[in-house]
Amino acid sequence: MRVQRYGVLLAALALSACSGETNGAEPTPPADTTVSPPVSSSATTSPTTSPADAFVAYAEGGDEPVPWAEQVSYYVHGERYARLTASAAQRRGNWLGCLPDATEYEGRGCPVSPLRTIRLAEPVIEDEEPTVVGCNKVRPPADVVYEDVSWVRPDPDKRDCFSDFVVAVYVDADGRITAVDLTLSGP
Numbered sequence: 001m002r003v004q005r006y007g008v009l010l011a012a013l014a015l016s017a018c019s020g021e022t023n024g025a026e027p028t029p030p031a032d033t034t035v036s037p038p039v040s041s042s043a044t045t046s047p048t049t050s051p052a053d054a055f056v057a058y059a060e061g062g063d064e065p066v067p068w069a070e071q072v073s074y075y076v077h078g079e080r081y082a083r084l085t086a087s088a089a090q091r092r093g094n095w096l097g098c099l100p101d102a103t104e105y106e107g108r109g110c111p112v113s114p115l116r117t118i119r120l121a122e123p124v125i126e127d128e129e130p131t132v133v134g135c136n137k138v139r140p141p142a143d144v145v146y147e148d149v150s151w152v153r154p155d156p157d158k159r160d161c162f163s164d165f166v167v168a169v170y171v172d173a174d175g176r177i178t179a180v181d182l183t184l185s186g187p
Contacts, residue, residue, distance in 0.1 A: 050125070050150065051066075051067050051150075051169060051171045051175055051176070051177050052125045052150035052152060052169040052171075053125065054066045054067060054177075055152070055167075055169050055177060055180070056118055056123055056125065056152055058115070059114065059115040059116075059117075059118035059119055059167075060118065060119050061119070066089070066090065066177065067171075067175055067176045067177060068086035068089045068090065068176060068177055069086065069172055069174075069176040069177060069178040070085065070086055071083055071084070071085065071086075071178070072084045072085075072086065072088075072089040072177055072178060072179060072180065073141070073144065073178065073179040073180075074094075074095060074097055074114075074179075074180055074182075075141045075144075075179060075180065075181035075182065076097055076098060076099050076105060076112065076181075076182050076183075077099065077105070077139055077181075077182070077183050077184075078139035078140055078141050078142070078181060078183070079099055079100070079141075080141065080143075081097035081098070081099075082094065082097060089177075092115055095113045095114060095115045095180075096111035096112075096113050097110075097111050097112065097113070097182075098110030098111050098112055105184060105186075106136070106184040106185060106186025106187075107162065107186040107187050108184065108186075112182060112184065113182075114152075114167040114180055114182040117165050117167065117182060117184070118152055118167060121154040121155070121158070121165070122154065122155045122158065123152045123153065123154065123155075123167075124152070124153055124154070124155055124156070125150050125151070125152055125153075126150070126151045126152075126153055127150060127151075128151075129149070129151065130151060130153070130166055133164050133165060133166045133183050133184070133185045134159065134160060134161045134162065134163070134164030134165075134185020134186070135161040135164075135185055135186070135187075136183070136185050136186070138166065138183055139183070140168065140181065141179065141181055144170050144178065144179045144181075145172070145178065146170035146171060146172060146178055146179065147171060147172050147173040148170075148171045149168055149169065149170050149171065150168075150169050150171075151166050151167070151168055151169075152166065152167040152168075152169065153165065153166050153167075160185075161185055161186070161187060162185060162186060162187055163185070164184075164185040165182070165183060165184045165185060166181075166182075166183045167180060167181070167182050167183075168180065168181040168183070
């Protein structure tokens with residue numbers, strides 16, 4: 001009888017753990033709009049921190065200021081998804097998007113996010129423009145005005161046709177982010 005009671009108790013505990021409860025957090029949209037994990041020391045900004053470094057720190061959950069321009073365009077594979085004000089760009093939930101009329105992008109369900117993509121990777125920042133991302137050609141936005149651009153990518157040892165990506169961070173002459181373009185690779 002004692003074993004049976006423990007079995008019932010264990011079964012009840014297992015079911016409560018799998019109940020789908022989120023402790024008040026919404027299961028959708030993706031984690032970009034929920035409270036992020038503690039910030040690493042790399043998330044602090046300083047005069048030597050580049051705008052791309054600040055964007056990566058922000059994507060990883062940092063709360064330090066990001067140098068946003070007054071208007072920031074969000075692109076998915078070279079196509080503008082949204083134009084955000086600086087205050088709207090600071091809200092993580094506004095970085096969810098997809099190509100027009102798409103339900104998925106490169107094998108991932110929409111919406112996709114440069115923030116989530118960076119957060120799930122071990123990103124590196126590169127200064128040379130990639131011509132391919134995994135198995136796809138890069139298609140930069142045609143209408144972005146910028147002074148400098150950096151490319152956030154996964155560690156080179158972790159790039160393949162499905163896991164590769166690039167988040168292009170476009171910056172104006174004042175060092176403010178004017179546009180972000182997410183390109184994913186897919187099967």
